[in-house]
Amino acid sequence: MGQDLFDGYATDGFYDELLTADGEVRPHYRALYDKLATFSHEELARRERLRDAAFRSAGITFTVYGEEEGVERTFPMDLLPRIIPADEWAHIEAGLVQRVTALNRFLDDLYLGERAVLHDNVVPRWLLTSSAGFCRQAFGVPVPHGAHCLVAGIDLVRDADGTYRVLEDNLRNPSGISYVLENRAAMTRVLPVVFGQSRVRPVDHYGASLLRALRHVAPPAAGDPTVVVLTPGVYNSAYFEHAFLARQMGVELVEGRDLVIDEHVVYMRTTRGLQRVDVIYRRIDDDFLDPVVFRQDSMLGVPGLMAAARAGNVTVANAVGNGVADDKAVYAFVPELIRYYLGEEPILPNVETYLLWDADQRAGVLDRLGELVVKPVAESGGYGMLIGPAATDAEIAEFRARIEADPRNYIAQEVVSLSRHPTLIDDHLEGRHIDLRPFVLTGERVEVIPGGLTRVALRRGSLVVNSSQGGGSKDTWVLAGEGQPLEPAEEAAS
């Protein structure tokens, strides 16, 4: 009897992805639940070994460089997939397309347009000009088709009543898509039968979709554009993903020193001479991209790249300067941006956010720091946060001082009681908090890869899911609706 996997399992009043408040199995989890019910502990252990072997044989162990040379570990993916039914996904997808469309419009207006958003007082001018992400060097640098956020990772959470909310936008160099693809590859081996019965929408077209989007934004004069992935190098923690994406797309993975600029045209240095490059999918931060324009001590970038982009001879994706739009204070205005640019009501709501430069809002927040989450506006990856309910008095006092010293650079948010998902802990299941990072591509159209990276806070009670903070992940299954093909026609044809 495998039911004992769920022995002692309790939803503890949280929104549980698998069970309703009454303890009923949600319909889209039925097949998985029934299958799990047949598993013995031994069977479960066997599947875990299968998973580890799948990762190893695919070469997906992560080498930890640095002090502990050559330490390799397998990927912390939970055995239970997170499942999203078709109607829920349709809602999420529409909301993400809407949001990324508005963000692209905003960035284009700001950096290349009339700055109508400022003249119409939708966002305060000073909020933008005081943002660390506001990139003056990006003004006037063309962005073909206005695809500023060619790859966006929008973090979603579900609150206590199951409503999907946007927690933050990642518009600079969102990472994690390689985990999505690798998790799926492993999952089809670990739970082949359930997977096969479930009509799960595929994700493995990501490389093709990304390449298509990158080719689409090539400078108009480039006939058959050459695309490269630009990485900071092997010592970067996301190097695996950079190499993975280059392989998926069948394009060259280059470092800054492999590129050279002549008369504002970018070339890569090959054994057969210089070869022109038209599109650079860069995974280097703005600050390090071009030492002529940004940090002069950067050895990672390509001197003269910004001038080449400005001349229209190369497209850099994601575009430079997106940081202003994922500034967490500007985030609070994204619903307004959607209304302003699209004339639509936001489909996916934000999390309730307080702007701390506003004296009234600040006063209200400082009174109840112990109940709120405080974040610095320019950080990502869960760094530098205060989680009020889990914080010590000293930490709260420290954040109070920081906020008072620099209120522009902090926001506060209500604690979202993130939904939970059954997760294998040793030999049984426990509820763990999760979020979801879907990946959105802007090419000819805005496209959402079905699912995304579900991150799990593996520590009991923890709300922090970031992989840099000890989180794990789950494969994310988006189910096809009845009569809906698994893949969009476009992909099926190609």
Add this chain to the structure above:
Amino acid sequence: MRLDIRYRCRFDYDQPVRESQNELRAAPAPHDRQSLISYRVATSPPARVLTFEDYWGTRVDAFGVRDSHTHLEVVAESSVETRPQPLLTASPRVERLADPAFLDEHVEYLQRTAHTAWGPTIEAEARQQAGLVGPDVVSVVLALHRRVATTFTYRPGATYVGMDVEELCTRREGVCQDYAHVMIAMCRSLGIPARYVSGYLFTADDSTGDIPEGEMVEVQTHAWVEAAVPGHGWIALDPTNQQEVGERHVKIGHGRDYDDVQPLRGVFAGSATCELDVSVEIRKGTVTAAPAPTPRPHRQAQQAQQQQ
């Protein structure tokens, strides 16, 4: 005043270098008290120059030399017609600085930057100076200007670019950039928006009064300060020379500090050491008929082949 300016910058390397990439900001900006009559830039070795206007409105000439080279020379020649600053007619009270619309427009000139990150020393001194004069913005700005101009000693080589502004203030010596950064930091510490101006100064020998027209005078690139006065606009002051900015000041551009208007920024590949020679020559030109207004460069990037 009609001024002809020749800016020349030359790098000589002891070993061949390659893949040099540069941005030049040496063109006088057209604005209400200055018209640009002509401007041309030439490089040696010859390079394709990409010309554009940056966020601050400054003309930028970007160029690179990929092949191996042992020297790099840039010459920028311009002719401008300058006019004096209009007289101040108003001096609003300091409370007007807190006007939300004024703040909204000027916030980037109020923040600390790499070269203007003031601390308690500068703020205290600025406060103390402001306390000596009436509570209107212009008086405060003039007091800070006078303070920096009269208590600092001009001494090339005593400081370096990037020295902490608080330390500059303690040392009380340096060059025009240092004067400008200290005064900017003082203004900002009191909530007065202030910006860094890069330009040329025609320093005629003031004792004899005038200069024969057509005579080239060797000068240097210069820097001064503009401060925002609510309801009026920007007033320009030159703390290094303790004077208001006038017809002899030719403005290239402005920004939050030096980094936004650095005359020449660039990198090269190679392990050479280089010798640098910068010269600026200015000549008072013959008075011409009122020049036609100079069209501002297009916002859009344009490419122009410029040969020496």
Add this chain to the structure above:
Amino acid sequence: MLARHAESLFWTGRYLERAGDTARMLDVTYHGLLESPPDEARRAWYDLLEVLDARAAFEATHGEPDAASVSRFLVLDPGNDGSIVSTVGRARESARSVREMISTELWEAVNTFYLELFARNLRHDLEQQPYELYGMVKRRCQGVAGTAVETMPRDDGWRFLMLGWMLERAEMTCRLLNVRFAQLVEADPTSGFHDWIGALKSASASEAYRKAYRASMDRSDVVEFLLLSRTFPRSVLYCLEEAERFLGELCPPGELTHAQRLLGRVRADVQFVDVHELIDRDLHDFLDGAQFYIRGVAELVATQFFRHHVDLELHALGRL
């Protein structure tokens, strides 16, 4: 392919070969001198340093050479670019920088070699069990080579790896002949069977030689074998022919490139040499010349394929 990747692969091959050959030469020299008088030993160590182009570097930091000081210098001195720890470390660095171009197995083989070497107490090993240490280095180098043969796709990456490997090996066999010839022929024209066996062993060639020449141990046979054998994969000619083949596959068809022309010339010089004449007259000069040209080939390969890759050392122009 990217010039940087090609260059890294080329050097991965060269470094690994150099590490293995250094171990081989140390092994033979060390064991050949166990019962020699100090003068003779000192001279032999000088010869070894000279052959490895390391004499000046050694003398700058050490005094008179002896077994202990030279072994440490050539095995575990990180300040010596040619030491085994340096070459293996650089081979690993090169391999890591082309991690995406080589098979996982090859990367693991290189990495394991590196980890094993650095986990050892090398100073202790040199004192107590040098034979075992040199054996390990040789075996690991052979293992890496075997893994490459087994797992690398035969693309341009493979060709650059093998081109570097073969050029280095050809040069090292020249050097080996040079030093052993000096020791055995010039020092003692009557040197016997066992000494020559040692020379062959240092090229891992004694068994192959005996198969080819049976009981004969004529010095001209030995030289001919190490120089010209078409069956022994460490002979100079064999390596040059292999290198020529890989280079040919990397070059566009049509006119020969400078690198191809020079490599063809040095191969022909070796191929058509008269060994007896050489031994009587100018083997040293001949070998020196061959080494010189092989290094020239490597430089021309770099010019042809890697010149577009510069390791940028960027300098910000002075702030004005």
